[in-house]
Amino acid sequence: MVGSNVFRAKFFSLYLPLMLYLVVLLFPFYWMLIVSFKPTNDLFEMKFNPFWIQQFTLENYLYLFQNTDFPTWLKNTLIVSVVSTILSLICSIFIGYALARLRFPGSNFLGLGIFLAYLVPPTLLFLPLAQVISGFGLNNTYWALILIYPTQLIPFASWLLMGYFRTIPKEIEESAMADGCSRIQILFRMVLPLSVPGLLSAGIFCFTLCWNEFLYALIFMSSGSMKTVSVGTVSDLIKADTLFWGALMASAVLGSFPIAFIYSFFVKHYVSGLTAGAVKG
Amino acid sequence: MVNGSRLKSFSMRDFFDRERNLGIILMLPGAILLIAFMAYPFFLGIWLSLTDSVIGRAGHFIGLRNFIDLLTDTIFHQTARNTFIYALVTVPFKAVLGLGLALVLNRHMRFSSPIRAAVMMPWIVPTALSSLGWFMIFDPVFSPISWLFRHMGLISKNINFLGDPILAISSVCWANIWRGVPFFGITILAGLQSVPQELHEAAAIDGASVWHRFRHVTIPSIKGVVLIASLLSIIWTFADFQLIYILTKGGPANQTHIFGTYTYQIGLSATEIGMGAAISLYMFPILAVFAILLLIYLRREQ
Numbered sequence: 384m385v386g387s388n389v390f391r392a393k394f395f396s397l398y399l400p401l402m403l404y405l406v407v408l409l410f411p412f413y414w415m416l417i418v419s420f421k422p423t424n425d426l427f428e429m430k431f432n433p434f435w436i437q438q439f440t441l442e443n444y445l446y447l448f449q450n451t452d453f454p455t456w457l458k459n460t461l462i463v464s465v466v467s468t469i470l471s472l473i474c475s476i477f478i479g480y481a482l483a484r485l486r487f488p489g490s491n492f493l494g495l496g497i498f499l500a501y502l503v504p505p506t507l508l509f510l511p512l513a514q515v516i517s518g519f520g521l522n523n524t525y526w527a528l529i530l531i532y533p534t535q536l537i538p539f540a541s542w543l544l545m546g547y548f549r550t551i552p553k554e555i556e557e558s559a560m561a562d563g564c565s566r567i568q569i570l571f572r573m574v575l576p577l578s579v580p581g582l583l584s585a586g587i588f589c590f591t592l593c594w595n596e597f598l599y600a601l602i603f604m605s606s607g608s609m610k611t612v613s614v615g616t617v618s619d620l621i622k623a624d625t626l627f628w629g630a631l632m633a634s635a636v637l638g639s640f641p642i643a644f645i646y647s648f649f650v651k652h653y654v655s656g657l658t659a660g661a662v663k664g
Numbered sequence: 665m666v667n668g669s670r671l672k673s674f675s676m677r678d679f680f681d682r683e684r685n686l687g688i689i690l691m692l693p694g695a696i697l698l699i700a701f702m703a704y705p706f707f708l709g710i711w712l713s714l715t716d717s718v719i720g721r722a723g724h725f726i727g728l729r730n731f732i733d734l735l736t737d738t739i740f741h742q743t744a745r746n747t748f749i750y751a752l753v754t755v756p757f758k759a760v761l762g763l764g765l766a767l768v769l770n771r772h773m774r775f776s777s778p779i780r781a782a783v784m785m786p787w788i789v790p791t792a793l794s795s796l797g798w799f800m801i802f803d804p805v806f807s808p809i810s811w812l813f814r815h816m817g818l819i820s821k822n823i824n825f826l827g828d829p830i831l832a833i834s835s836v837c838w839a840n841i842w843r844g845v846p847f848f849g850i851t852i853l854a855g856l857q858s859v860p861q862e863l864h865e866a867a868a869i870d871g872a873s874v875w876h877r878f879r880h881v882t883i884p885s886i887k888g889v890v891l892i893a894s895l896l897s898i899i900w901t902f903a904d905f906q907l908i909y910i911l912t913k914g915g916p917a918n919q920t921h922i923f924g925t926y927t928y929q930i931g932l933s934a935t936e937i938g939m940g941a942a943i944s945l946y947m948f949p950i951l952a953v954f955a956i957l958l959l960i961y962l963r964r965e966q
Contacts, residue, residue: 397771397773400764400768401768401773401779404764404765404768404783405779405782405783407842408782408783408785408786408842408845408846409782409785410801411786411794411797411798411801411842412785412789412794412797414797414800414801414808415794415796415797415800418800426806429811433806433808433811434808474693474694474697475694477690477691477692477693477694478690478691478694478695480690481686481687481690481691485683485684485686485687485690486683486684486687487683487684487685487686487687487688488684490687493691495959496698497694497698498959499955499959500698500702502899502951502955502958503702503706504899504900504902504903504924504947504951505903505905506903506904506905506923506924506927506944506947507706507709507903507944507945507947507948507951508702508706508709509927509928509944510709510712510927510931510932510937510940510941510944511705511706511708511709511712511941512701512705513932513937514705514708514712514937515700515701515704515705515708530697530700530701531701533694533697534697534698534701534702537694537697538698541694566686567686594790595789595790595791595792597790597791597792597905597909598905598906598924598928601909602932612790612793613790613792613793613906614792616792616793616796617792617796617910628800628806631800632797632800634793635793635796635797638790638793639789639790639793639794642788642789642790643785643788643789646781646784646788647778647781
C-alpha cells in the first residue's frame with residue numbers, strides 16, 4: 384500500500400506533468416509526420432479519425448522528390464550552412480582568442496561591439512542589406528548567404544569560444560612560448576585541441592542557425608534553383624488555389640530531420656552552448 | 665635546421681608575436697564581415713529612412729517625414745500593439761511554463777536525456793517548418809482541434825483560428841509560446857542545477873516545507889537566469905518575422921502585423937524601401953533599451 388502511495392505522489396508530481404509537456408510540445412511534429420504519410424483523399428474524409436493513419440502511403444515523399452526541386456533545396460541549404468559555419472568558426476576562433484588572451488588597444492570596446500552585434504536582429508537590417516547585396520551583384524548566389532550568415536553567428540560563437548579559451552591555464556601557453564613556439568602555433572597546436580568541446584558547441588550552434596534561417600534566404604534566394612529548404616517549402620508548396628498538405632508536411636519533416644538528428648546526438652554540447660551565456664554571464 | 669628557419673622568419677615572427685599587432689590581425693576577418701554586412705547596412709538603413717526611395721530608384725532626402733507619416737498610420741498603430749503583445753505579454757507564459765518544465769526535468773527519472781532532447785524540439789527545428797505544422801493545425805478545414813471539439817459536441821462549426829483578428833493574434837502568440845518554452849525550460853534547468861544540493865538539505869533539516877524551500881532557495885537562485893532568458897526572448901521575438909509571415913502574413917486585413925512583417929510588406933512587397941526602413945527603425949530604440957538592460961545586468965553579475 385505504501386508503494387502505491389509513493390507511485391501516486393510521483394504520478395501527480397512527475398509523470399502527469401511530464402506527459403502533458405511532451406504531448407503539447409511534440410504534438411505539431413506528430414501531426415506533421417502522420418499527415419505526410421496519408422493519401423490526400425483521406426484528409427477530406429471527415430469520418431476518419433484524423434489523429435491516426437488509415438492507409439499508409441509514401442506518395443507525398445515521392446511527389447516531393449519527383450515533382451518539386453526539393454533535392455536542389457536540400458543541396459543549397461547544405462552548401463550554405465557548411466560554408467558559413469566554417470567561415471564563422473574561423474573568424475570566431477581568431478576573435479575569441481584575441482579577446483581572451485591578447486592585450487591590444489580597443490579590445491574592450493571591440494568586445495562590447497561584438498556583444499551588441501549579437502542582439503542586432505535581421506529584421507532591422509534586411510531592407511538596406513537587400514541594396515548592399517544587389518549592389519555587389521550577389522542576389523541568387525550562395526555568396527549572399529555565406530557572407531551574411533556569419534554576422535549573425537560570429538558574435539555568439541566568439542563569445543562562447545572566448546569563455547573556453549579562458550579556462551585553459553595560461554601557464555601552458557607561457558611555457559610553450561618559452562620553448563620557442565609562436566602565438567599562432569600555440570593557438571593551433573595547443574589551444575584548439577584543448578577546446579574541442581567548445582568548438583563542437585559553437586559549430587553546432589552555427590550550423591543549426593544557418594539551416595533554420597528564413598528571412599535572408601527568402602529575400603536573397605528567390606530564384607527557383609537557389610532556394611533553401613524552408614524557402615522552397617513555403618513558396619513552392621503553398622499555392623493559393625490548392626494546398627498539397629501531404630507534400631508540404633513531408634517537406635517540413637525532411638527539412639527538420641537533419642537538425643533534430645544532429646541535435647539529439649550532441650544534445651549536451653548544444654545545451655551547454657545555449658546556456659553558457661545565460662548562466663556564466 | 666631550427667636555427668636557420670628561425671633566423672629567416674625572425675622579423676615576421678617578431679611582428680606577429682607582438683600582442684597588439686597579432687590582436688588586431690586576428691580581429692580583422694570577423695570585423696570586416698561585421699562592418700560590411702551589419703554596421704554599414706545599419707547606417708544605410710538610417711539614410712534610406714530619411715528618403716522617399718523606392719526599389720530601383722534612389723530617392724530624395726525628406727527628413728523625418730516617413731517617421732511622422734507613420735504616426736498617423738492606423739496599420740502601424742496596430743503593428744506596434746501587436747508587437748507589444750507578441751513579445752511582452754507572452755513572456756510570463758513562457759517563463760512560468762518553462763519553470764514548470766525545468767522543475768520536471770530536474771527530477772531523477774529514466775530516459776532523462778532522450779526526454780530532454782525531445783522537449784527541446786520546438787526550439788531546435790526550423791521555425792519556418794514547424795510553423796507549417798501550426799498552419800495546418802489552425803486551418804479552417806483541416807484543424808485537428810476543430811475536429812476534436814466538434815466530436816466532443818463543444819462546437820458545431822470549425823474554428824477559423826487565423827481568420828478572426830482576436831483568434832489570429834492569440835494563435836500566433838500560442839505558437840510563439842510553444843516555441844519559447846523549451847528555451848526557458850533548459851535555461852532555468854541549468855540555473856536549478858547550479859544550486860548546491862546542500863542548501864536544499866540544510867533548509868530541509870531546518871524544517872522548511874517544500875513550498876518554503878521553493879520560495880526561499882529555488883526562486884532566488886534562478887532569478888538571474890529567468891531575467892536574462894526573458895530579456896533575450898523579448899529582443900528576439902520583438903524582431904521576429906517568420907512565424908507570423910507563415911501563419912497569417914499579417915492578416916486578416918493587416919490585423920496581425922508585427923514590425924518585421926510590416927517592414928517586409930511596405931519595404932519589399934510595396935517597394936517603398938524608405939518607408940519600410942523607417943518602420944524597422946522604430947524597433948531600434950526599444951531593442952536598445954532591452955539590450956542595455958541586459959548589458960547592465962550581466963555587468964553587475966560579473
